[in-house]
Amino acid sequence: CICYMKDRVPKKLVSDIRNSLDSIKLESILSTGYVRPFLERDGFQLFNPTGTTERPDVLCSKLIEGRVGILIDGIPFAITIPKLFCESFQTLDDYAFKPYYSTFIRWIKYAAFLIASLLPAVYAAIVMYHPELLNSTMLMLLVEAEKDAPLSITAETFFVLIMYEIIREAGLRFPKTVGGAVSIVSGLIIGDAAVKSGFVSTPLLTVSALAVMSGFVIPELNQQITVLRFAFLVAGSIFGLFGISLLGCAVLTNICAEENYGFPFTAPISPFSSSGMGDTAVRSDIKKMQSRGFTVEEYHE
Structure with a gap:
Protein backbone atom coordinates (compact mmCIF):
# COMPACT_ATOMS: atom_id res chain seq x y z
CA CYS A 1 0.00 0.00 0.00
CA ILE A 2 1.44 3.36 -1.07
CA CYS A 3 0.51 6.33 1.12
CA TYR A 4 1.00 9.97 0.13
CA MET A 5 -0.70 13.35 0.06
CA LYS A 6 -1.61 14.08 -3.53
CA ASP A 7 -1.09 17.83 -3.32
CA ARG A 8 2.33 17.57 -1.65
CA VAL A 9 4.18 14.78 -3.47
CA PRO A 10 5.75 15.10 -6.95
CA LYS A 11 3.88 12.87 -9.39
CA LYS A 12 7.17 11.58 -10.79
CA LEU A 13 8.23 10.35 -7.35
CA VAL A 14 5.06 8.29 -6.96
CA SER A 15 5.42 6.94 -10.50
CA ASP A 16 9.06 5.94 -9.97
CA ILE A 17 8.23 4.21 -6.70
CA ARG A 18 5.42 2.27 -8.37
CA ASN A 19 7.84 1.14 -11.08
CA SER A 20 10.36 0.04 -8.45
CA LEU A 21 7.71 -1.95 -6.58
CA ASP A 22 6.51 -3.54 -9.82
CA SER A 23 10.03 -4.91 -10.36
CA ILE A 24 9.78 -7.06 -7.20
CA LYS A 25 9.30 -10.71 -8.15
CA LEU A 26 9.82 -12.28 -4.71
CA GLU A 27 7.62 -15.19 -3.64
CA SER A 28 7.08 -13.65 -0.20
CA ILE A 29 7.85 -10.44 1.68
CA LEU A 30 8.46 -11.01 5.37
CA SER A 31 10.03 -7.70 6.40
CA THR A 32 10.85 -4.24 5.10
CA GLY A 33 14.36 -5.50 4.34
CA TYR A 34 12.92 -7.47 1.41
CA VAL A 35 11.56 -4.29 -0.21
CA ARG A 36 14.07 -1.55 0.59
CA PRO A 37 16.83 -2.76 -1.80
CA PHE A 38 14.40 -2.33 -4.71
CA LEU A 39 13.79 1.28 -3.66
CA GLU A 40 17.49 2.19 -3.56
CA ARG A 41 19.76 2.86 -6.49
CA ASP A 42 22.51 0.41 -7.43
CA GLY A 43 26.01 0.92 -6.07
CA PHE A 44 27.53 1.06 -2.60
CA GLN A 45 25.64 3.29 -0.20
CA LEU A 46 26.90 3.40 3.36
CA PHE A 47 23.73 4.98 4.76
CA ASN A 48 20.15 3.98 4.03
CA PRO A 49 18.35 6.39 1.66
CA THR A 50 15.01 4.96 2.79
CA GLY A 51 13.63 5.19 6.32
CA THR A 52 11.44 2.99 8.49
CA THR A 53 9.14 3.76 11.39
CA GLU A 54 6.59 1.93 13.51
CA ARG A 55 5.01 5.09 14.93
CA PRO A 56 1.83 6.35 13.21
CA ASP A 57 2.53 9.94 14.27
CA VAL A 58 6.00 9.84 12.69
CA LEU A 59 4.58 8.43 9.46
CA CYS A 60 1.94 11.17 9.37
CA SER A 61 4.60 13.85 9.82
CA LYS A 62 6.58 12.39 6.91
CA LEU A 63 3.51 12.38 4.66
CA ILE A 64 2.77 16.01 5.55
CA GLU A 65 6.32 16.90 4.49
CA GLY A 66 5.69 15.41 1.05
CA ARG A 67 7.20 11.98 1.50
CA VAL A 68 5.79 8.66 0.38
CA GLY A 69 5.01 5.86 2.85
CA ILE A 70 4.82 2.16 1.99
CA LEU A 71 2.81 -0.22 4.19
CA ILE A 72 3.24 -4.00 3.94
CA ASP A 73 0.52 -6.38 5.08
CA GLY A 74 1.42 -8.09 8.35
CA ILE A 75 4.54 -5.98 9.02
CA PRO A 76 4.42 -3.33 11.79
CA PHE A 77 6.88 -1.00 10.06
CA ALA A 78 6.34 1.56 7.32
CA ILE A 79 8.96 2.55 4.75
CA THR A 80 9.37 6.28 4.06
CA ILE A 81 10.88 7.80 0.93
CA PRO A 82 12.96 9.87 0.55
CA LYS A 83 15.09 9.90 3.68
CA LEU A 84 17.67 12.60 4.43
CA PHE A 85 20.82 12.19 6.51
CA CYS A 86 19.72 14.86 8.99
CA GLU A 87 16.56 12.87 9.80
CA SER A 88 18.64 10.34 11.75
CA PHE A 89 19.29 13.05 14.34
CA GLN A 90 15.69 14.23 14.58
CA THR A 91 12.85 12.75 16.59
CA LEU A 92 9.22 13.75 16.86
CA ASP A 93 9.79 14.31 20.58
CA ASP A 94 12.06 17.27 19.70
CA TYR A 95 8.95 19.32 18.98
CA ALA A 96 7.52 18.70 22.44
CA PHE A 97 10.37 20.66 24.07
CA LYS A 98 11.48 24.27 24.01
CA PRO A 99 13.51 25.16 20.89
CA TYR A 100 16.70 25.92 22.84
CA TYR A 101 16.61 22.52 24.58
CA SER A 102 15.80 20.64 21.37
CA THR A 103 18.69 22.42 19.63
CA PHE A 104 21.02 21.47 22.48
CA ILE A 105 19.96 17.81 22.30
CA ARG A 106 20.33 17.80 18.52
CA TRP A 107 23.92 19.03 18.76
CA ILE A 108 24.57 16.40 21.44
CA LYS A 109 23.51 13.81 18.85
CA TYR A 110 25.83 15.25 16.21
CA ALA A 111 28.74 15.14 18.68
CA ALA A 112 27.79 11.62 19.79
CA PHE A 113 27.92 10.41 16.18
CA LEU A 114 31.49 11.70 15.79
CA ILE A 115 32.57 10.34 19.18
CA ALA A 116 31.07 6.91 18.51
CA SER A 117 32.72 6.65 15.10
CA LEU A 118 36.10 8.29 15.70
CA LEU A 119 37.13 8.22 19.37
CA PRO A 120 38.82 4.75 19.54
CA ALA A 121 40.64 5.43 16.26
CA VAL A 122 41.81 8.89 17.35
CA TYR A 123 43.00 7.48 20.70
CA ALA A 124 45.02 4.73 19.00
CA ALA A 125 46.46 7.12 16.40
CA ILE A 126 47.56 9.72 18.95
CA VAL A 127 49.14 7.20 21.33
CA MET A 128 50.96 5.34 18.54
CA TYR A 129 51.94 8.13 16.13
CA HIS A 130 51.25 11.57 17.57
CA PRO A 131 52.09 11.59 21.31
CA GLU A 132 53.33 15.18 20.93
CA LEU A 133 49.68 16.27 20.82
CA LEU A 134 49.28 15.33 24.49
CA ASN A 135 50.51 17.38 27.41
CA SER A 136 53.18 15.83 29.61
CA THR A 137 50.77 14.84 32.39
CA MET A 138 48.38 13.05 30.04
CA LEU A 139 51.27 11.39 28.20
CA MET A 140 52.82 10.03 31.40
CA LEU A 141 49.42 8.78 32.55
CA LEU A 142 48.93 6.82 29.32
CA VAL A 143 52.50 5.48 29.37
CA GLU A 144 52.01 4.23 32.92
CA ALA A 145 48.72 2.59 32.01
CA GLU A 146 49.97 0.93 28.81
CA LYS A 147 53.47 -0.19 29.86
CA ASP A 148 52.34 -3.54 31.32
CA ALA A 149 49.71 -4.34 28.70
CA PRO A 150 50.64 -7.54 26.78
CA LEU A 151 48.90 -6.40 23.57
CA SER A 152 49.42 -3.48 21.24
CA ILE A 153 47.03 -0.53 21.34
CA THR A 154 45.36 -1.74 18.16
CA ALA A 155 44.89 -5.30 19.40
CA GLU A 156 43.59 -4.06 22.75
CA THR A 157 41.04 -1.80 21.09
CA PHE A 158 39.86 -4.52 18.72
CA PHE A 159 39.52 -6.93 21.64
CA VAL A 160 37.41 -4.51 23.69
CA LEU A 161 35.15 -3.51 20.79
CA ILE A 162 34.62 -7.09 19.62
CA MET A 163 33.82 -8.20 23.16
CA TYR A 164 31.23 -5.43 23.32
CA GLU A 165 29.64 -6.63 20.08
CA ILE A 166 29.52 -10.19 21.42
CA ILE A 167 27.91 -9.05 24.68
CA ARG A 168 25.41 -6.89 22.79
CA GLU A 169 24.43 -9.75 20.48
CA ALA A 170 24.10 -12.11 23.43
CA GLY A 171 21.79 -9.63 25.17
CA LEU A 172 19.64 -9.35 22.04
CA ARG A 173 19.32 -13.11 21.59
CA PHE A 174 18.43 -13.82 25.20
CA PRO A 175 14.79 -13.53 26.30
CA LYS A 176 13.89 -9.89 26.96
CA THR A 177 13.35 -10.56 30.66
CA VAL A 178 17.02 -11.45 31.20
CA GLY A 179 18.76 -10.01 28.12
CA GLY A 180 19.43 -6.57 29.60
CA ALA A 181 20.67 -7.98 32.90
CA VAL A 182 22.99 -10.43 31.12
CA SER A 183 24.53 -7.62 29.04
CA ILE A 184 25.15 -5.41 32.09
CA VAL A 185 26.55 -8.17 34.30
CA SER A 186 28.73 -9.58 31.51
CA GLY A 187 30.15 -6.15 30.72
CA LEU A 188 30.94 -5.40 34.35
CA ILE A 189 32.55 -8.76 35.05
CA ILE A 190 34.60 -8.96 31.86
CA GLY A 191 35.68 -5.31 32.00
CA ASP A 192 36.72 -5.50 35.64
CA ALA A 193 38.60 -8.76 35.12
CA ALA A 194 40.38 -7.45 32.00
CA VAL A 195 41.61 -4.31 33.79
CA LYS A 196 42.67 -6.10 36.99
CA SER A 197 44.61 -8.71 35.05
CA GLY A 198 46.42 -6.01 33.07
CA PHE A 199 45.11 -7.39 29.80
CA VAL A 200 43.44 -4.07 28.96
CA SER A 201 44.39 -0.60 30.19
CA THR A 202 41.92 1.58 32.06
CA PRO A 203 42.14 4.58 29.66
CA LEU A 204 41.45 2.35 26.66
CA LEU A 205 38.46 0.72 28.34
CA THR A 206 37.12 4.17 29.22
CA VAL A 207 37.54 5.43 25.65
CA SER A 208 35.87 2.35 24.18
CA ALA A 209 32.98 2.52 26.65
CA LEU A 210 32.41 6.20 25.87
CA ALA A 211 32.37 5.46 22.13
CA VAL A 212 29.92 2.59 22.60
CA MET A 213 27.61 4.63 24.84
CA SER A 214 27.64 7.51 22.36
CA GLY A 215 26.41 5.12 19.68
CA PHE A 216 23.26 4.47 21.72
CA VAL A 217 22.29 8.13 21.29
CA ILE A 218 21.58 7.53 17.58
CA PRO A 219 20.16 3.98 17.45
CA GLU A 220 19.01 4.47 13.85
CA LEU A 221 22.66 4.63 12.73
CA ASN A 222 23.94 1.77 14.89
CA GLN A 223 24.96 -0.44 11.95
CA GLN A 224 26.84 2.32 10.16
CA ILE A 225 28.54 3.53 13.35
CA THR A 226 29.78 0.01 14.15
CA VAL A 227 31.31 -0.42 10.69
CA LEU A 228 32.83 3.08 10.72
CA ARG A 229 34.29 2.55 14.19
CA PHE A 230 36.28 -0.49 13.05
CA ILE A 238 48.15 2.03 10.10
CA PHE A 239 48.44 5.66 8.99
CA GLY A 240 47.66 7.67 12.12
CA LEU A 241 45.56 10.82 11.93
CA PHE A 242 46.39 11.10 8.22
CA GLY A 243 44.65 7.77 7.59
CA ILE A 244 41.63 8.86 9.62
CA SER A 245 41.42 12.07 7.57
CA LEU A 246 41.61 10.16 4.27
CA LEU A 247 38.91 7.71 5.30
CA GLY A 248 36.81 10.59 6.61
CA CYS A 249 37.01 12.25 3.18
CA ALA A 250 35.99 8.98 1.51
CA VAL A 251 32.99 8.59 3.83
CA LEU A 252 31.98 12.22 3.30
CA THR A 253 32.23 11.75 -0.48
CA ASN A 254 30.00 8.67 -0.28
CA ILE A 255 27.41 10.55 1.78
CA CYS A 256 27.41 13.55 -0.57
CA ALA A 257 27.08 11.29 -3.62
CA GLU A 258 23.99 9.53 -2.27
CA GLU A 259 20.61 10.43 -3.68
CA ASN A 260 17.31 8.66 -4.03
CA TYR A 261 14.76 9.47 -6.73
CA GLY A 262 16.47 12.81 -7.31
CA PHE A 263 16.59 13.88 -3.64
CA PRO A 264 20.14 14.61 -2.36
CA PHE A 265 20.83 12.65 0.83
CA THR A 266 22.68 15.58 2.42
CA ALA A 267 19.95 18.22 1.89
CA PRO A 268 19.49 20.89 3.22
CA ILE A 269 23.23 21.16 3.93
CA SER A 270 24.28 20.29 0.39
CA PRO A 271 22.74 21.74 -1.70
CA PHE A 272 22.38 24.44 0.91
CA SER A 273 18.91 25.63 1.83
CA SER A 274 18.65 28.41 4.41
CA SER A 275 14.99 27.63 5.06
CA GLY A 276 15.74 23.95 5.64
CA MET A 277 18.51 24.73 8.13
CA GLY A 278 15.84 26.03 10.50
CA ASP A 279 15.04 22.44 11.39
CA THR A 280 18.50 20.91 10.90
CA ALA A 281 21.28 22.85 12.60
CA VAL A 282 18.74 24.21 15.08
CA ARG A 283 15.12 23.57 15.93
CA SER A 284 13.17 26.72 15.17
CA ASP A 285 10.10 27.85 17.01
CA ILE A 286 6.89 26.14 15.92
CA LYS A 287 5.35 29.52 15.03
CA LYS A 288 8.13 30.20 12.51
CA MET A 289 7.90 26.69 11.09
CA GLN A 290 4.14 27.08 10.71
CA SER A 291 4.50 29.86 8.15
CA ARG A 292 7.12 27.95 6.20
CA GLY A 293 4.89 25.30 4.58
CA PHE A 294 7.83 22.95 4.04
CA THR A 295 7.82 19.92 1.74
CA VAL A 296 10.83 17.85 0.65
CA GLU A 297 10.08 18.79 -2.97
CA GLU A 298 12.17 21.91 -2.25
CA TYR A 299 15.25 19.66 -2.30
CA HIS A 300 14.41 17.78 -5.50
CA GLU A 301 17.00 18.16 -8.25
Whole structure:
Protein backbone atom coordinates (compact mmCIF):
# COMPACT_ATOMS: atom_id res chain seq x y z
CA CYS A 1 0.00 0.00 0.00
CA ILE A 2 1.44 3.36 -1.07
CA CYS A 3 0.51 6.33 1.12
CA TYR A 4 1.00 9.97 0.13
CA MET A 5 -0.70 13.35 0.06
CA LYS A 6 -1.61 14.08 -3.53
CA ASP A 7 -1.09 17.83 -3.32
CA ARG A 8 2.33 17.57 -1.65
CA VAL A 9 4.18 14.78 -3.47
CA PRO A 10 5.75 15.10 -6.95
CA LYS A 11 3.88 12.87 -9.39
CA LYS A 12 7.17 11.58 -10.79
CA LEU A 13 8.23 10.35 -7.35
CA VAL A 14 5.06 8.29 -6.96
CA SER A 15 5.42 6.94 -10.50
CA ASP A 16 9.06 5.94 -9.97
CA ILE A 17 8.23 4.21 -6.70
CA ARG A 18 5.42 2.27 -8.37
CA ASN A 19 7.84 1.14 -11.08
CA SER A 20 10.36 0.04 -8.45
CA LEU A 21 7.71 -1.95 -6.58
CA ASP A 22 6.51 -3.54 -9.82
CA SER A 23 10.03 -4.91 -10.36
CA ILE A 24 9.78 -7.06 -7.20
CA LYS A 25 9.30 -10.71 -8.15
CA LEU A 26 9.82 -12.28 -4.71
CA GLU A 27 7.62 -15.19 -3.64
CA SER A 28 7.08 -13.65 -0.20
CA ILE A 29 7.85 -10.44 1.68
CA LEU A 30 8.46 -11.01 5.37
CA SER A 31 10.03 -7.70 6.40
CA THR A 32 10.85 -4.24 5.10
CA GLY A 33 14.36 -5.50 4.34
CA TYR A 34 12.92 -7.47 1.41
CA VAL A 35 11.56 -4.29 -0.21
CA ARG A 36 14.07 -1.55 0.59
CA PRO A 37 16.83 -2.76 -1.80
CA PHE A 38 14.40 -2.33 -4.71
CA LEU A 39 13.79 1.28 -3.66
CA GLU A 40 17.49 2.19 -3.56
CA ARG A 41 19.76 2.86 -6.49
CA ASP A 42 22.51 0.41 -7.43
CA GLY A 43 26.01 0.92 -6.07
CA PHE A 44 27.53 1.06 -2.60
CA GLN A 45 25.64 3.29 -0.20
CA LEU A 46 26.90 3.40 3.36
CA PHE A 47 23.73 4.98 4.76
CA ASN A 48 20.15 3.98 4.03
CA PRO A 49 18.35 6.39 1.66
CA THR A 50 15.01 4.96 2.79
CA GLY A 51 13.63 5.19 6.32
CA THR A 52 11.44 2.99 8.49
CA THR A 53 9.14 3.76 11.39
CA GLU A 54 6.59 1.93 13.51
CA ARG A 55 5.01 5.09 14.93
CA PRO A 56 1.83 6.35 13.21
CA ASP A 57 2.53 9.94 14.27
CA VAL A 58 6.00 9.84 12.69
CA LEU A 59 4.58 8.43 9.46
CA CYS A 60 1.94 11.17 9.37
CA SER A 61 4.60 13.85 9.82
CA LYS A 62 6.58 12.39 6.91
CA LEU A 63 3.51 12.38 4.66
CA ILE A 64 2.77 16.01 5.55
CA GLU A 65 6.32 16.90 4.49
CA GLY A 66 5.69 15.41 1.05
CA ARG A 67 7.20 11.98 1.50
CA VAL A 68 5.79 8.66 0.38
CA GLY A 69 5.01 5.86 2.85
CA ILE A 70 4.82 2.16 1.99
CA LEU A 71 2.81 -0.22 4.19
CA ILE A 72 3.24 -4.00 3.94
CA ASP A 73 0.52 -6.38 5.08
CA GLY A 74 1.42 -8.09 8.35
CA ILE A 75 4.54 -5.98 9.02
CA PRO A 76 4.42 -3.33 11.79
CA PHE A 77 6.88 -1.00 10.06
CA ALA A 78 6.34 1.56 7.32
CA ILE A 79 8.96 2.55 4.75
CA THR A 80 9.37 6.28 4.06
CA ILE A 81 10.88 7.80 0.93
CA PRO A 82 12.96 9.87 0.55
CA LYS A 83 15.09 9.90 3.68
CA LEU A 84 17.67 12.60 4.43
CA PHE A 85 20.82 12.19 6.51
CA CYS A 86 19.72 14.86 8.99
CA GLU A 87 16.56 12.87 9.80
CA SER A 88 18.64 10.34 11.75
CA PHE A 89 19.29 13.05 14.34
CA GLN A 90 15.69 14.23 14.58
CA THR A 91 12.85 12.75 16.59
CA LEU A 92 9.22 13.75 16.86
CA ASP A 93 9.79 14.31 20.58
CA ASP A 94 12.06 17.27 19.70
CA TYR A 95 8.95 19.32 18.98
CA ALA A 96 7.52 18.70 22.44
CA PHE A 97 10.37 20.66 24.07
CA LYS A 98 11.48 24.27 24.01
CA PRO A 99 13.51 25.16 20.89
CA TYR A 100 16.70 25.92 22.84
CA TYR A 101 16.61 22.52 24.58
CA SER A 102 15.80 20.64 21.37
CA THR A 103 18.69 22.42 19.63
CA PHE A 104 21.02 21.47 22.48
CA ILE A 105 19.96 17.81 22.30
CA ARG A 106 20.33 17.80 18.52
CA TRP A 107 23.92 19.03 18.76
CA ILE A 108 24.57 16.40 21.44
CA LYS A 109 23.51 13.81 18.85
CA TYR A 110 25.83 15.25 16.21
CA ALA A 111 28.74 15.14 18.68
CA ALA A 112 27.79 11.62 19.79
CA PHE A 113 27.92 10.41 16.18
CA LEU A 114 31.49 11.70 15.79
CA ILE A 115 32.57 10.34 19.18
CA ALA A 116 31.07 6.91 18.51
CA SER A 117 32.72 6.65 15.10
CA LEU A 118 36.10 8.29 15.70
CA LEU A 119 37.13 8.22 19.37
CA PRO A 120 38.82 4.75 19.54
CA ALA A 121 40.64 5.43 16.26
CA VAL A 122 41.81 8.89 17.35
CA TYR A 123 43.00 7.48 20.70
CA ALA A 124 45.02 4.73 19.00
CA ALA A 125 46.46 7.12 16.40
CA ILE A 126 47.56 9.72 18.95
CA VAL A 127 49.14 7.20 21.33
CA MET A 128 50.96 5.34 18.54
CA TYR A 129 51.94 8.13 16.13
CA HIS A 130 51.25 11.57 17.57
CA PRO A 131 52.09 11.59 21.31
CA GLU A 132 53.33 15.18 20.93
CA LEU A 133 49.68 16.27 20.82
CA LEU A 134 49.28 15.33 24.49
CA ASN A 135 50.51 17.38 27.41
CA SER A 136 53.18 15.83 29.61
CA THR A 137 50.77 14.84 32.39
CA MET A 138 48.38 13.05 30.04
CA LEU A 139 51.27 11.39 28.20
CA MET A 140 52.82 10.03 31.40
CA LEU A 141 49.42 8.78 32.55
CA LEU A 142 48.93 6.82 29.32
CA VAL A 143 52.50 5.48 29.37
CA GLU A 144 52.01 4.23 32.92
CA ALA A 145 48.72 2.59 32.01
CA GLU A 146 49.97 0.93 28.81
CA LYS A 147 53.47 -0.19 29.86
CA ASP A 148 52.34 -3.54 31.32
CA ALA A 149 49.71 -4.34 28.70
CA PRO A 150 50.64 -7.54 26.78
CA LEU A 151 48.90 -6.40 23.57
CA SER A 152 49.42 -3.48 21.24
CA ILE A 153 47.03 -0.53 21.34
CA THR A 154 45.36 -1.74 18.16
CA ALA A 155 44.89 -5.30 19.40
CA GLU A 156 43.59 -4.06 22.75
CA THR A 157 41.04 -1.80 21.09
CA PHE A 158 39.86 -4.52 18.72
CA PHE A 159 39.52 -6.93 21.64
CA VAL A 160 37.41 -4.51 23.69
CA LEU A 161 35.15 -3.51 20.79
CA ILE A 162 34.62 -7.09 19.62
CA MET A 163 33.82 -8.20 23.16
CA TYR A 164 31.23 -5.43 23.32
CA GLU A 165 29.64 -6.63 20.08
CA ILE A 166 29.52 -10.19 21.42
CA ILE A 167 27.91 -9.05 24.68
CA ARG A 168 25.41 -6.89 22.79
CA GLU A 169 24.43 -9.75 20.48
CA ALA A 170 24.10 -12.11 23.43
CA GLY A 171 21.79 -9.63 25.17
CA LEU A 172 19.64 -9.35 22.04
CA ARG A 173 19.32 -13.11 21.59
CA PHE A 174 18.43 -13.82 25.20
CA PRO A 175 14.79 -13.53 26.30
CA LYS A 176 13.89 -9.89 26.96
CA THR A 177 13.35 -10.56 30.66
CA VAL A 178 17.02 -11.45 31.20
CA GLY A 179 18.76 -10.01 28.12
CA GLY A 180 19.43 -6.57 29.60
CA ALA A 181 20.67 -7.98 32.90
CA VAL A 182 22.99 -10.43 31.12
CA SER A 183 24.53 -7.62 29.04
CA ILE A 184 25.15 -5.41 32.09
CA VAL A 185 26.55 -8.17 34.30
CA SER A 186 28.73 -9.58 31.51
CA GLY A 187 30.15 -6.15 30.72
CA LEU A 188 30.94 -5.40 34.35
CA ILE A 189 32.55 -8.76 35.05
CA ILE A 190 34.60 -8.96 31.86
CA GLY A 191 35.68 -5.31 32.00
CA ASP A 192 36.72 -5.50 35.64
CA ALA A 193 38.60 -8.76 35.12
CA ALA A 194 40.38 -7.45 32.00
CA VAL A 195 41.61 -4.31 33.79
CA LYS A 196 42.67 -6.10 36.99
CA SER A 197 44.61 -8.71 35.05
CA GLY A 198 46.42 -6.01 33.07
CA PHE A 199 45.11 -7.39 29.80
CA VAL A 200 43.44 -4.07 28.96
CA SER A 201 44.39 -0.60 30.19
CA THR A 202 41.92 1.58 32.06
CA PRO A 203 42.14 4.58 29.66
CA LEU A 204 41.45 2.35 26.66
CA LEU A 205 38.46 0.72 28.34
CA THR A 206 37.12 4.17 29.22
CA VAL A 207 37.54 5.43 25.65
CA SER A 208 35.87 2.35 24.18
CA ALA A 209 32.98 2.52 26.65
CA LEU A 210 32.41 6.20 25.87
CA ALA A 211 32.37 5.46 22.13
CA VAL A 212 29.92 2.59 22.60
CA MET A 213 27.61 4.63 24.84
CA SER A 214 27.64 7.51 22.36
CA GLY A 215 26.41 5.12 19.68
CA PHE A 216 23.26 4.47 21.72
CA VAL A 217 22.29 8.13 21.29
CA ILE A 218 21.58 7.53 17.58
CA PRO A 219 20.16 3.98 17.45
CA GLU A 220 19.01 4.47 13.85
CA LEU A 221 22.66 4.63 12.73
CA ASN A 222 23.94 1.77 14.89
CA GLN A 223 24.96 -0.44 11.95
CA GLN A 224 26.84 2.32 10.16
CA ILE A 225 28.54 3.53 13.35
CA THR A 226 29.78 0.01 14.15
CA VAL A 227 31.31 -0.42 10.69
CA LEU A 228 32.83 3.08 10.72
CA ARG A 229 34.29 2.55 14.19
CA PHE A 230 36.28 -0.49 13.05
CA ALA A 231 37.19 1.05 9.68
CA PHE A 232 38.54 4.23 11.27
CA LEU A 233 40.43 2.14 13.83
CA VAL A 234 42.21 0.23 11.06
CA ALA A 235 43.03 3.46 9.20
CA GLY A 236 44.25 5.19 12.36
CA SER A 237 46.35 2.21 13.45
CA ILE A 238 48.15 2.03 10.10
CA PHE A 239 48.44 5.66 8.99
CA GLY A 240 47.66 7.67 12.12
CA LEU A 241 45.56 10.82 11.93
CA PHE A 242 46.39 11.10 8.22
CA GLY A 243 44.65 7.77 7.59
CA ILE A 244 41.63 8.86 9.62
CA SER A 245 41.42 12.07 7.57
CA LEU A 246 41.61 10.16 4.27
CA LEU A 247 38.91 7.71 5.30
CA GLY A 248 36.81 10.59 6.61
CA CYS A 249 37.01 12.25 3.18
CA ALA A 250 35.99 8.98 1.51
CA VAL A 251 32.99 8.59 3.83
CA LEU A 252 31.98 12.22 3.30
CA THR A 253 32.23 11.75 -0.48
CA ASN A 254 30.00 8.67 -0.28
CA ILE A 255 27.41 10.55 1.78
CA CYS A 256 27.41 13.55 -0.57
CA ALA A 257 27.08 11.29 -3.62
CA GLU A 258 23.99 9.53 -2.27
CA GLU A 259 20.61 10.43 -3.68
CA ASN A 260 17.31 8.66 -4.03
CA TYR A 261 14.76 9.47 -6.73
CA GLY A 262 16.47 12.81 -7.31
CA PHE A 263 16.59 13.88 -3.64
CA PRO A 264 20.14 14.61 -2.36
CA PHE A 265 20.83 12.65 0.83
CA THR A 266 22.68 15.58 2.42
CA ALA A 267 19.95 18.22 1.89
CA PRO A 268 19.49 20.89 3.22
CA ILE A 269 23.23 21.16 3.93
CA SER A 270 24.28 20.29 0.39
CA PRO A 271 22.74 21.74 -1.70
CA PHE A 272 22.38 24.44 0.91
CA SER A 273 18.91 25.63 1.83
CA SER A 274 18.65 28.41 4.41
CA SER A 275 14.99 27.63 5.06
CA GLY A 276 15.74 23.95 5.64
CA MET A 277 18.51 24.73 8.13
CA GLY A 278 15.84 26.03 10.50
CA ASP A 279 15.04 22.44 11.39
CA THR A 280 18.50 20.91 10.90
CA ALA A 281 21.28 22.85 12.60
CA VAL A 282 18.74 24.21 15.08
CA ARG A 283 15.12 23.57 15.93
CA SER A 284 13.17 26.72 15.17
CA ASP A 285 10.10 27.85 17.01
CA ILE A 286 6.89 26.14 15.92
CA LYS A 287 5.35 29.52 15.03
CA LYS A 288 8.13 30.20 12.51
CA MET A 289 7.90 26.69 11.09
CA GLN A 290 4.14 27.08 10.71
CA SER A 291 4.50 29.86 8.15
CA ARG A 292 7.12 27.95 6.20
CA GLY A 293 4.89 25.30 4.58
CA PHE A 294 7.83 22.95 4.04
CA THR A 295 7.82 19.92 1.74
CA VAL A 296 10.83 17.85 0.65
CA GLU A 297 10.08 18.79 -2.97
CA GLU A 298 12.17 21.91 -2.25
CA TYR A 299 15.25 19.66 -2.30
CA HIS A 300 14.41 17.78 -5.50
CA GLU A 301 17.00 18.16 -8.25
